[in-house]
Amino acid sequence: MKKIGFLSFGHWSNHTAYKTRTAGDTLLQSIELAVAAEEIGLDGAYFRVHHFAAQLASPFPLLSAIGAKTGSIEIGTGVIDMRYENPLYMVEDAGAADLISRGRLQLGISRGSPEQVIDGWRYFGYEPADGETEADMGRRKALEFLDKLKGVGFAEPNPYPMFPNPPGLLRLEPYSEGLRDRIWWGAASNATAVWAAENGMHLQSSTLKYDESGKPFHVQQAEQIRLYKEAWKKAGHQREARVSVSRSIFALVSDQDRYFFGGQGSGADKIGFIESDKRAIFGRSYAAEPDQLIKELAHDEAIQEADTLLLTIPNTLGVDYNVHVLSSILEHVAPGLGWR
Numbered sequence: 001m002k003k004i005g006f007l008s009f010g011h012w013s014n015h016t017a018y019k020t021r022t023a024g025d026t027l028l029q030s031i032e033l034a035v036a037a038e039e040i041g042l043d044g045a046y047f048r049v050h051h052f053a054a055q056l057a058s059p060f061p062l063l064s065a066i067g068a069k070t071g072s073i074e075i076g077t078g079v080i081d082m083r084y085e086n087p088l089y090m091v092e093d094a095g096a097a098d099l100i101s102r103g104r105l106q107l108g109i110s111r112g113s114p115e116q117v118i119d120g121w122r123y124f125g126y127e128p129a130d131g132e133t134e135a136d137m138g139r140r141k142a143l144e145f146l147d148k149l150k151g152v153g154f155a156e157p158n159p160y161p162m163f164p165n166p167p168g169l170l171r172l173e174p175y176s177e178g179l180r181d182r183i184w185w186g187a188a189s190n191a192t193a194v195w196a197a198e199n200g201m202h203l204q205s206s207t208l209k210y211d212e213s214g215k216p217f218h219v220q221q222a223e224q225i226r227l228y229k230e231a232w233k234k235a236g237h238q239r240e241a242r243v244s245v246s247r248s249i250f251a252l253v254s255d256q257d258r259y260f261f262g263g264q265g266s267g268a269d270k271i272g273f274i275e276s277d278k279r280a281i282f283g284r285s286y287a288a289e290p291d292q293l294i295k296e297l298a299h300d301e302a303i304q305e306a307d308t309l310l311l312t313i314p315n316t317l318g319v320d321y322n323v324h325v326l327s328s329i330l331e332h333v334a335p336g337l338g339w340r
Contacts, residue, residue, distance in 0.1 A: 002339040005044025006037060006326055007078050007246050007310040010056030019318030023054070027062060029319050034066040036323045037073060041330060044074040044106065046310055051084055051124075052116040060093040067101025076106035078204055078246065078310060079186035082138040083112040083121040087145040091172045094149070098176035105179060108204045108244075109145070110186035111138030114274055139195075142185070146199065148172055149180040181239060188280070193224050197231035202242040205302070207283045207312070208274065217269040217283040221245060221302035229305075244308035247300075248285040251293055251328040260317070261287040290332035297337055309339070 008030060012020040020026045034045035045066060047056050056062065059077050066075050075097075080090075098105040112134070117123070121134065128137040148154070153169030185196035186204045190212055196203055205221050213220055225243050232241040250261040265287035274280045286296055303309060311329060313322045334340040 002306075002334075003043040003074070003244075003308040004330065004334065004339060005042060005046050005074065005076075005244075005308065005310050006033070006313045006322070007046045007048065008033070008056070008313050008315045009048040009050070011316050012054050013316070015316075018316040019321075020316050026056065026315065029315070030056070030062055031065050031069055033313075033315075033319045033322055034073060034075070035069050036319060037326060038070045040323065040327050042073065042326055044076060044308065044310065045070075046074075046076040046078045046106075046108070049077055049080045050115065051081070051120050060097045063105065064097040064100045067097060067104060070101075070104075073104065074106045075101055075104050076184070077108045078206070078244075079108040079110040079184075081112035081115070081121075082109050082141040082145070083126065083134055084124050085141055085145070087141045088148055088172060090145055091148045092174070094179060095172070095174045095176040098179045098182075099174055103176065103178055105176075106182050106184060106202075107179075108184040108186050109142055109201075110204075111135045111142070111192075113188070143199065146180060146183060146201070149183070151175040151177070151180075184242070184244070187224070187228075188274075190224050190227050193228040194231040197228045197241065198235050200235070200237055202244075203228045204244050204246075205306075206246045207248065208280050211271065211279045211281040217281045218300045218302045220281065221283070222305045225302060225305040242308060243306045244310055245302050245306040246310040246312055247283070247303065248287075248312045249293070249297070249329060249333070250285075250287040250325060251290045251332050252288060253290065253328050253332060254324075256321075257325075257328070260314070263287075290328075290336070293333050294336040297333070 010026045012023055012026040014021050037045055047059055049059050051057055063075050128134055151171050153171045155170045157165040157170050184202040184204045187193040187196055189210045193203055205224060209221060229241060252258050264285050269284055270282040272280055286293060
């Protein structure tokens with residue numbers, strides 16, 4: 001059995017081919033799609049976070065709205081760039097969203113990747129400390145976020161408060177018990193996957209990672225996952241580690257599917273640079289008839305290692321078509337791979 005969710009980047013543009021012409025279209029359709037995904041039996045609704053772009057950004061209003069409209073589906077991010085965040089305010093936002101969803105939040109966070117503007121976090125009022133890189137700043141904020149999610153008091157109360165205080169130091173409210181155990185780290189390297197395990201975070205690994213061996217993408221990603229699991233076990237955590245990978249997978253079961261994605265079933269990984277000094281490897285997309293798709297996916301080592309698969313969706317094609325895309329995987333592909 002494998003958990004299957006969708007991952008949406010939340011694009012919009014005033015383009016004649018798009019069903020998402022405005023930010024409002026994207027937000028409202030994201031809620032509608034999450035509701036529909038729960039109805040067809042999908043396990044998760046996840047959303048990417050980008051700043052200074054015509055894509056989904058601050059996630060907590062959307063996650064809260066989905067939490068209020070659904071009852072069982074996991075609701076998450078993949079990922080929140082911690083360089084842009086105030087960890088304490090984020091604890092409050094996340095706690096509220098988790099309480100609204102009755103404990104279904106699965107928050108993916110990371111130190112961040114290249115964005116639309118140069119050092120965009122500076123516009124949000126943040127600077128690395130002396131001797132600290134921007135990546136260090138993102139990881140430091142992540143650790144502060146994790147610490148404050150524990151719900152332990154740390155703030156000295158006012159001796160003359162407006163309202164009576166409980167005894168002792170005060171914590172941030174609202175506090176949502178268990179949320180600390182549902183934080184995921186988006187890792188692009190083997191070392192940060194191990195770091196995530198050591199700090200008790202689940203692992204999210206996307207369709208790219210740093211090229212650390214020259215091997216095929218899915219092999220490198222599987223190795224990263226195995227290193228993560230070993231580090232988790234060594235750290236002695238008393239709960240089960242979870243791992244998600246994301247993929248673009250399309251079952252070609254209609255003429256419309258073949259028109260949109262018939263030429264995208266690339267059998268080759270791609271090499272590029274997401275940072276000027278770091279070579280990255282990008283995993284292939286899958287698009288084929290269901291029987292062929294099952295054969296190809298059976299050889300993806302990283303999917304085999306993960307307990308959760310996030311299907312990257314073409315959100316601009318609208319809710320109905322994306323429900324079809326997800327239903328096709330659940331009905332025609334997942335059973336043949338033992339995922340359902």
